Structure formats: C-alpha cells, structure tokens
Amino acid sequence: MEAVLTAAVALLDEAGESALTFRALAARLGTGVGTIYWYVSNKDELFDRATDHAIGGILTAVEGQPGSDDPIADLRVMAVTLFDAIVDRPWLTAYFMRNTDVQGHSLRLYEKIGQQTLRLDLTPRQRFHAVSAIVGVVVGTAADLGAEIPQELLDGHVDREEFLGRYAATWRSLDAAEFPFVHQIADEFAGHDDREQFLAALELTLAGLRLQAGT
Template identity: 40%
Template sequence: MATRTRRPERREEPLSRQRIVEAAIGLLDTAGEGALTFRALAERLATGPGAIYWHVTGKDELLNAATDAVIATTMTADTTSTADATPQEAIRTLALGVFDAIDAHPWIGTQLSRAPSQSPILRVFEHLGRHVQTLGVPHPAQFTAASTLLNYILGVGGRNAANARVHQPHTSRTEFINATATAWAGLDPDEYPFTRNVADQLRDHDDRTEFLAGLDLILTGITTHQNPTDPTSP
C-alpha cells in the first residue's frame, strides 16, 4: 500500500493591525466608504469580525487609521524630498503629494475634512506650518498662512476627487470635460459671459497644473504680504 505524503501546512500570516489597515485601504479604494464593513473586511482577510475587533474598536477608528497610513507615507516623502528645497518648493511638493494622495484615494479628502483634531490632518498642518516658518512669515500671520494653504489643498483636492466620481460608467475624464466645456459654450451669453469665454480653457486644462498655479497665487500673496513694497521708496 502506497504511503501518502503529508503536505506541509500553509503558514498564514498572522492577523495584525497593519494587515487590517492595508486591507481596509484596498476595500475603500475599490468600493468606497459605504462598502467598508467589518463583515466585508473579515471576508477579505479570511477571518472573523471578532478577530478584527481585537485590533480596532470600530469603523471610525479604522477609517482614521487608514487615512493616517496614507498621509504618513506622503509626509515621509515630504521630509526626504524637500531637505534642500526652498520653502516655496517644499510647500509645492507637499501640496502636490497630498493632492495626488486624494486623487488616488478619493475617500481621504472626506476623512481629512471630517476629523480636524486627529492625527492625519495634523500631520499635514504641522508640515505646512514648518515650511511657513522657514518661509519667514511673521508669527502672528503663521496660523492664517498655514490654514489658508491647508484649506486650498483639501478643497481643490477633494473637489477634483469628487469630479472623478461623477463620470458616467465607461466615460473618460476627457469625454466628461469636453461635454462640460460644450455645455458652458452653449450658455446664455448675457447671463454667463465669463463662463462662456473660458469654456475652451476648461477643455484644455490639466488638473495638477491648475492646482499648482492656484497654489502659486497663494504663495505670492503670502510673500508679498510679509514684504510689502514701500510706496515712499524710490
């Protein structure tokens, strides 16, 4: 009688908070916040919901941890890539990193705006504040400068992500923008003269380029405000 060779047991990777957070990010990216349930997460991890509760207490904590994981990566990149950069360059790099993170993970924009006192948004605010200080902004104006930059980044980044979600199935961004530009061009010329006039600019614009252009306007305002031109100087 032939002997059966016993297959070695497959050693599963132990369940950890990091694995849970990574799985949650994957679920959020593919299906959105509404699909993030402990049941769905347990199926993805091949475990029971009770095992997940051992590491996180609920959905709010999990969403915060997932957001923090993505933002922490962005902040790490900011620290390593801006060591020798000017303050303006550092702010541009940081802002674009957060913009791209929101674009890749659209649910992050909502989470950052929803929890202003928690660590993900504080990471961004802290890094912006340090760059604002390096820029030489006087202390009384530092909060306003950092807050204005933060609000711009979250506002434009979140709107860009929201626009991406309103595309109809099988409709590309280019098709969506072209359709919107065509609609603008057909507006009443007396009621919407400006909007009609920039319809072609909407059609041809690049989101990241426009984002950086707006950021530069804010940075110019900050630096001009702290170093106003003396009207009495020659």
C-alpha cells in the same frame, strides 16, 4: 494592528468607503468580526486609523524630500506630493485631519507643512491661515476631482472631452452681454487639465503668501 490597517486601506483603494465594513475586513484577514474590535472600537475609528495609516506613506515621502533655501518652494513640493497621493486615494479627503487624537501621522504632516512658515516673517495667525489655505487648496481640489463620476463617463458612452464640450457649448450659447466671463473662458474650460488647474490655484496661494511675508 498593522495587518488590520493594511487590509483596510486595500479595501478602500479597491472599492471606496462602501467596501470597508467589519465583515469585509474580517473576511480579508481570514478572522472573525469580533477580532477587529480588539483593535478599533467602531467604524469611525477604523476609518480614521486607516486614513492615518495611508498618510504615513505620504509623510515618509515628504520627510525624504531635500529642503531648499526657499520655504515657499518647499511648501510647493509638499503640497504637490499630498495632492498627487490624495488624487490616487480620493477617500482620504473625507477623513484627513478629522481626528488628530488618533491620526498621529496626519498631525505630523500638518506640523511639517507648518514648520516651513516658521521660516517666514509672519505672525502666528498668518501662519495658521497660510497653512489652512494651502491644505484647503490641496484637499478641496482633490476632493472635487474625486467626486462621483457621471455614469455616462463610467460606461464609456462619452469621453471627457465630449462631456466638458457639452457644457462649453451651452455657455457659448448664452448672452455674451450677460455672461461675458463665461463666454471668455468656455474654450479654456472645454480643454482644461485638472492637475494644471490645481497647480495654478496653488501658485496663486503661494504667491499671496510670498507677498505677505515680504520675500
């Protein structure tokens, strides 16, 4: 199973979800397609287990991080670790926590994050909402960054600055009385850094949690 999942993750890393087929996986392993069915019953299970295999590395990294006296600071470190890993492997966003019956690493990572909220004065519902919000910010933002890149960017016909600049220029041309917010943030949008934007969203989420917990 270890060899099967390692090869599956490698295919996903190389070319995304479309690259992971039973035929391609069998060829990578130098075996027949029928052999794969000894380990997984269908493609959905293969994707779920491959995702969990990759999450195992993230869990190891999180478990190896030193804790602090501040659970919210520890939550920040965990969230950033998960975000950076998913940005490197955008295919994870579609399958993370999709089936915890087979995704033991994912469930343990979720538990590890949730345990930090046990250190705060919150109700069970507040803890559930807090962890859902943090995971949502991490996975949602990473999924957005991993969305299909426009072909003109892939081809190198335009760079990111020029691509974003087009939209910013359009926004600046709009009626300022009708779109005052868009006018004000057009320059910020044109030169924004995606990771910085994620960190800002995470800080807003954690600041709300800190207020709710009264710390």
